[in-house]
Amino acid sequence: MDGSSGGDVSRLEVIEGPTGRRRRTKAERARIAAESLVPGASVTDVARRHGTTRWQVYDWRKKLRTGQFVVPESVVALPMFAELIAEGAAAEMPAETAVTTGLEIVVGDVVIRVGSDTDEVLLTRVIRAARAAAS
Template identity: 35%
Template sequence: MDSDIQTYVSSHSDDPGYAGRIDIVTGPTGRRRWPEHVKAAMVLETFRDGVTVADVARRHGVSAPQLHAWRRAAREGLLPMPEDDALGLVPIVVSGGAVPGDRPETSLQLEIVGVRILVPTGFDAAHLGRVVAALRETSS
């Protein structure tokens, strides 16, 4: 991205007629405006395995705090995000009929990599996240 590089040139002279310092600035100056689809693409990159926010920010010439702000906006629904498998979301199917063998207190049933998980009402969401992550890890 050569257009993102700022160059500063100064000229000083003791010759007669010297009017003062001359600075030439090339490249973008001031605030840049990023289209929402570009912001969303950068945010999606940060969710991929083995990628850090700092690496993505450096690659695109954005500050890491700015990219963190866009991630927060995406989590809060303020930045429209395209559907992507990188987020690791699990599709949920709601059915009206009871599944044989289900206990009445089961509120959610997940099927991940061929394993059926019956999630009871009031189950700790953080623990469920660890279970799902462990299942995905073993399937890789």
């Protein structure tokens, strides 16, 4: 509309595309809330990444804590990464040297040893398989 008070509309333009409101399932909201609870995660960054507000994420976190939302099994089964703690001689080496020597990951009774050049996708699959075998 052109804002004139003439009463007739000379031109009406319809803009298509997504509206500001998104419909999310409870599982999606629970997954986003759980993502914001990972140590080191920023609620603001998580909200921005998923196109929502931080206040919604805080509300979903509250619902997750009170049991109104449940994190889907598919999300629970994803590998979570823990803090890396270097012990012994490796802790005294320069960081570049320690990283190139490899990494040892313990999942239950399974020990996974990998080099610094290991493919991330392959390592993720191996960790998932080890977790599935351990449960």
